[in-house]
Amino acid sequence: MAVAPSTQASARTQRAGGASVPVDLSAERFGELLDLIYEAALQPEGWAAALSAIRESFDANYVSLIVRPGSGDDLGLIVSAAGEERTIDTHNPPLQMSPFHGLPPDRLVTVDDILTETDWRSLAYYRDWCAPHDVFHVMAVDIQTRDGGVYGFRITRGEDGERFSAVDRARCQVILPHLRRALNLHLEVNQDRKVNQLYSQAMAQLMVGAIVLDEHGRVLECNPMAKAIVQMNDGLTIKDGQLEASYAADNRRLQRLVRDVVDGAGKPSKLRPIEAISISRPSGKVSWGLVVQSITPDAWTEGKHRPSAAVFLRDSDSKAMPPVKLAQELFQLTGAETMLAIQLANGLSLEEAAEALNIKRNTARAHLRSIFSKTGVRRQTELVRIFLNSVVLLGAKD
Secondary structure: OOOOHHHHHHHHEEEEOOEEEEOOOOHHHHHHHHHHHHHHHHOHHHHHHHHHHHHHHOOOOEEEEEEEOOEOOEOOEEEEEEOOOOOOOOOOOOHHHOOOOOOOOOOOEEHHHHOOHHHHHHOHHHHHHHHHHOOOEEEEEEEEOOOOOEEEEEEEEOOOOOOOOHHHHHHHHHHHHHHHHHHHHHHHHHHHHHHHHHHHHHHHHOOEEEEEEEOOOEEEEEOHHHHHHHHOOOOEEEEOOEEEEOOHHHHHHHHHHHHHHHHOOOOOHHHOOEEEEEEOOOOOOOOEEEEEEEOOOOHHHOOOOOEEEEEEEEOOOOOOOOOHHHHHHHHOOOHHHHHHHHHHHOOOOHHHHHHHHOOOHHHHHHHHHHHHHHHOOOOHHHHHHHHHOOHHHHHOOO
């Protein structure tokens, strides 16, 4: 990994108390650490490898990242790396008892900075947890992220190990800014992932399939509803990474439409196309409706397997299955009234709904009158409209 000259300099020396202290960390080793740290920012399971590499660089017995301190029944989350011959207690230590609990953010300290050796040995925290794990020398810092979160970072050595020196401190100070950036990056990436999952889930609950295509029209990803639709192999399929229609005439139109939309992805927003098409289904069911829309390109990903078009599709023949309890709460209906409303929303007549629910027609009519009274509608078509346009479908399970 190439390291910029300024980074190489910071890896050799670190200012401490107005004087430069040698870090004793080669550019090659520093680069390896940065690779692991920033990889962990993108893939959380990589933190164990990153912490293990830091442990080796400091000749430590443990390196730990306190992600979430425990409280009450919550054991919290601590990611730790230990030497090959060591085991880590599955029960997290009582962090509130630690002398390092509540440090000012970004202040790097060792045991010697805050306690005498006698005081350290006398602490219940040391006797009950540290000593049994051969944790004697501790270097600690709490890293604050942009959102105000605090992550504890701890490097430890056993009693037979050397005390943490000025060189160790300087080396840690060089790594800390990168740990902070990696944690901030992890938060942003994870937030984006969670938001994307939420949007994908909402679209699936609304029975909308979404397929993202790259600049060559190849499929990059599909949401759960789109996957379910193409797996039916009923008019649409994904073959060799391309979305294809079953019938030749439909497929020619689909491929031409995708090319037109992808080619227009870099145009001003008013000129970018949004096109629609219907795709016949061999099963004879209602045709698929597709809308293809261009995606605004990112200059940093121009021409690099970037998202360029989105295909949205719905199964017009599918039936809404919202949670009964949620629909009850939303419209203040009884369970029986809610079941009838769902059947009507799925296109059944009152007589067909009564038969499907195994109730008498007069009972169904009585339920319908009560539904009209509670929802304020006067016609069955009105009821279907407000039901399908409500948020009730967003409560459906995946």
